Amino acid sequence: MLKLTEWQETLLYHPVVPSGPVPTVCDSEGIYPYESFFETAERPVLRKFRMIAIENEWMKVTVCPDLGGKIHSIFLKTSGKEILFDAGAVRPVRILPRMAFISGGIEVSFPIAHTPVQIEAVHVQARQIGDRLYIWCGEREVRYGMHWTVEYSLGEHDRYLTQRATFVNKTSEAHAWMSWSNAALSAxxxxxFHFPAGRVLRHADILEEIEWSRERGYELADFDRMQGFFWKSADCNAFGMFTPSLGSGLYHIADPAETPGIKLWLYGLGKHEEWAHSTAIRRESYVEIQAGPLLEQADNKKLQPGARHMHTEFWIPSAEPLEIRELELPAPQLIPIEEVPLFDWAPRASTAPWLALAAAYASREAGALASPPAAEDCIWPPPCMEQLGEALLWAANASGASVGMSECDGDGAGFGAPVGAGSAGTIGSGVSGAANSAACEEHGQLWRYYYAVWLAGRGSLDEAIAALAAVELDCGYALLGRLLRVSRQDYAGSRTAYAQIRAKAWSLHPQLFFERDVTLAHFGAEAYEEREYWFAQVDSLQDDALVERRASFSLDRGAVAEARAILEHHAFGKVHQRYDRSQLWQRLAAASGQPAGGVSEDVLARLGEDDLAVYGAYRVSEQKQNQE
Structure with a gap:
């Protein structure tokens, strides 16, 4: 019996707050061109999500294309048990690359870990071919422009789920990538933990190699902290986890020639369980068992122009513990990899304006040119659209040519109104020609701003800085301030750029405030009065970033007790693998004459930071790509 069903399921969803209007290029807490998020609402809303399920007599597998194409559920019919961890809600927490990680189910990442589209909808197709059901999810990702498709399939008599991923690079450049399949199970x-014996890289507060013994039994009760394990060698190609008290487990097997990566991640018992609780609506921890085509999460490969990668893996749900060395690698008959669908860009607000611009440029019809997205909408041009630079300059010139000809959208409306639309109606609307000229001029400036953003997103930072010299908009000054500081360490230029911002709202936005204060701090006592002025404008806000900078300012002025009080009395939100507050605390301790050393667990809990050693490649930097 095979069955394919589709429905809309209402879930609790915790909305996320965007970090701010400055593009995520050169952002240590983002991945361009995706928008990053700074905090998650405590109160959820009700939201419908698309679900597609494939099932046979043994199991039912549910996939959610509205959450990046992840597996939402594996229900084992023979035991009546859900196998995967269910967070009870979609509750994003702050982990790179976008600070919007959600737990539960099985996530498949590409081209970075974790996947940047965890809370985005992707394309999906599903159908039966012969005696097998297929679900394909994927898109053309907007960072590099590569295609990815993950295929889930279930045969009529299969007691395992087949997962196959394929990545295709149709661009003209080689691009770095990684991929991990991440299954979350209730802890x-x-x-x-049924894992192979072998050499293992342990990632905790230190990085060390250990031996995972075949003779010893490993249970969650053996671990008292969060940590990850990467297998550098293994005596078999299967692994998994089983929980007797739940009567359920999940195992994974793959051809090690294709999928050698094995990882175990856990929060352990005690002090770090709160990190797991923050992703769910109940106080329950989970464990992640992971696999991938690379050995470690610090590794990446290059996919050459025109190249395709493919790897297959199998998930085996079970109501009893299995012996991993007795599991046999399945050999299902799958459709040829060339017949697996490849998808284009997913229809999102973040890509629609740029696709429309590309189409207008291809036709060279200025009348088809819509208004540019507002800078406040945080919609930035994908660097993977290789011809977009020409289109952006064309749009800027076309808008500029309209000045004085009453051909611009008189009300300065957002994206969607053609540049030439409504010119005849402008007279009746009472909008002056001067207003039309100003609107056209602003449109031209915005297109030039986005051209600079596009250049920066492609790593051409010097060219981006040069292009921003022609942009007299607050968004341009904001980006210029960051680029000058990060790429050139030009603090004076950065300070000047921030000083040119005209709108008070832009100047006081926490993202802008934070970055400007980092720049001003470089000038020491000479900038104290200026910093004091800005802090006085937001002294009621308890935003984490503002509080952090306020404590830093107090410490800079020598007010050690004041800085300590600020850090001790604020409830910071948790964020994985960010250590700025810990370093601030260490500075504070040094100023107090305390001996150098690590930050205590109690302090780390207050600061919302973990104590993991720096490790991993949640994103691939342009610098690293250039070195490879």
């Missing part, structure tokens, strides 16, 4: 004291 209990008696959860058993």
């Amino acid at each position: 209990r004291l008696d959860s058993q």
Whole structure:
């Protein structure tokens, strides 16, 4: 019996707050061109999500294309048990690359870990071919422009789920990539880890190699902290986890020639369980068992122009513990990899303006040119659209040519109104020609701003800085301030750029405030009065970034007790693998004459930071790409 069903399921969803209007290029807490998020609402809303399920007599597998194409559920019919961890809600937490990680189910990442589209909808197709059901999810990702498709399939008599991923690079350049499949399982004291014996890289507060013993039994109760394990060698190609108290487990097997990567991640018992609780609506921890085509999460490969990658893996749900060395690699008959669908860019607000611009440029019809997105909308041009630079300059010139000809959208409306639309109606609307000229001029400036953003997103920072010299908009000054500081360490230029911002709202936005204060701090006592002025404008806000900078300013002025009080009395939100507050605390301790050393667990809990050693490649930097 095979069955394919589709429906809309209402879930609790915790809305996320964007970090701010400055593009995520050169942003240590983002991945361009995706928008990053700074905090998550405590109160959820109700939202419908598209679900597609494939099932046979043994299991039912549900996929959610509205959450990046992840597996939402594996229900084992024979035991009546859900196998995967269910967070009870879509509750994003702050982990790179976008500070919007959600737990539960099985996530498949590409081209970075974790996947940047965890809370985005992707394309999906599903159908039966012969005696097998297929679901394909994927898109053309907007960072590099590569295609990815993950295929889930279930045969009529299969007691395992087949997962196959394919990545295709149709661009003209080689691009770095990584991929991990991440299954979350409910954690209990008696959860058993059935993993191969071998050499393992342990990632905790230190990085070290250990031996994972074949003779020893490993359970969650053996671990008292968050940590990850990467297998550098293994005596078999299967692994999994089983929890006797739940009567359920999940195992993974793959051809090590294709999928050698094996990882275990856990929060352990005690002090770090709160990190797991923050992703769910109940106080329950989870464990992640992961696999991938690379050995470690610090690794990446290059996909050459025109190249395709493919790897297959299998998930085996079970109501009893399995012996991993007795599991046999399945060999299902799948459709040829060339017949797996490849998808284009997913229809999102973040890509629609740029596709429309590309179409207008291809026709060279200025009348088809819509207004540019507002800078406040945080919609930035994908660097993977290789001809977009020409289109942006064309749009800027076309808008500029309209000045004085009453051909611009008189009300300065957002994206969607053609540049030439409504010119005849402008007279009746009472909008002056001067207003039309100003609107056209602003449109031209915005297109030039986006051209500079596009250049920066492609790593051409010097060219981007030069292009911003012709942009007299607050958004341009804001980006210029960051680029000058980060790429050239030009603090004086950065300070000047921020000083040119005219709108008070832009100047006081926490993202802008934070970055400007980092620049001003470079000038020491000479900038104290200026910093004091800005802090006085937002002294009621308890935004984490503002509080952090306020404490830093107090410490800079020598007010050690004041800085300590600020850090001790604010409830910071948790963020993985960010250590700025810990470093601030260490500075504070040094100023107090305390001996150098690490930050205590109690302090780390207050600061919302973990104590993991710096490790991993949640994103691939342009610098690293250029070195490879």
